[in-house]
Amino acid sequence: xxxxxxxxxNDGHKLSAYTADPVGSAKGGIVVIQExxxxxIHIKDVCDRLAEQGYSVIAPALFDRIKPxxxxxxxxxxxxxxxxxxxxxxxxxxxxxxxAAAIALKGSGKVGAIGxxxxxxxxxxxxxxxxxxxxVGYYGVAIHDTLQPPPLCPVLLHFAxxxxxxxxxxxxxxxxxxxxxxxxxxxANHGFNCDLRDDYNKDCATKAMGRTLTFFETxxx
Numbered sequence: 001x002x003x004x005x006x007x008x009x010n011d012g013h014k015l016s017a018y019t020a021d022p023v024g025s026a027k028g029g030i031v032v033i034q035e036x037x038x039x040x041i042h043i044k045d046v047c048d049r050l051a052e053q054g055y056s057v058i059a060p061a062l063f064d065r066i067k068p069x070x071x072x073x074x075x076x077x078x079x080x081x082x083x084x085x086x087x088x089x090x091x092x093x094x095x096x097x098x099x100a101a102a103i104a105l106k107g108s109g110k111v112g113a114i115g116x117x118x119x120x121x122x123x124x125x126x127x128x129x130x131x132x133x134x135x136v137g138y139y140g141v142a143i144h145d146t147l148q149p150p151p152l153c154p155v156l157l158h159f160a161x162x163x164x165x166x167x168x169x170x171x172x173x174x175x176x177x178x179x180x181x182x183x184x185x186x187x188a189n190h191g192f193n194c195d196l197r198d199d200y201n202k203d204c205a206t207k208a209m210g211r212t213l214t215f216f217e218t219x220x221x
């Protein structure tokens with residue numbers, strides 16, 4: 001359904017990105033922010049599904065600056081590799097590449113973002129640093145450690161109660177700081193949205209995606 005394109009960030013860096021477009025005119029644009037496993041089959045599937053919902057979608061390859069074409073699975077080896085890439089690229093530089101994707105989507109209308117795991121953290125940081133109309137984070141790591149400054153656009157956050165990477169009190173800390181923000185917790189493990197992982201939870205994934213699509217309808221359409 002989708003295809004690979006090249007984006008140019010404002011510092012001149014060229015990066016690949018996976019894009020998917022709806023049939024007919026777009027309701028808006030969405031930047032899909034990868035996990036530490038690269039723009040892999042799961043991220044592409046998320047893009048395709050959002051395109052089916054009527055959005056133009058771009059998933060920028062955030063590891064291209066250090067290693068182009070990263071496409072990992074979910075084994076322990078893959079986890080170790082991805083974690084290494086994440087540490088090397090950091091959280092600041094990806095903002096430039098996410099901004100490039102957001103700019104590329106401007107012709108589609110309002111632009112939101114959605115990210116998972118590391119991408120959930122980046123979606124949170126992007127809400128403060130990238131020109132977005134809204135942002136959604138799934139089981140984002142360390143969000144509770146970066147509560148300030150506040151987001152510049154509406155944010156929706158999903159957390160997992162049994163997350164081994166995000167402490168259970170993380171969601172409560174964000175709720176305390178931002179009582180008006182829609183923040184949901186699910187009886188699931190980290191990665192519950194991904195049907196390629198052992199931690200996939202269909203009920204929680206369906207519920208979370210329903211809330212996400214309603215949020216995008218509210219803020220993008």
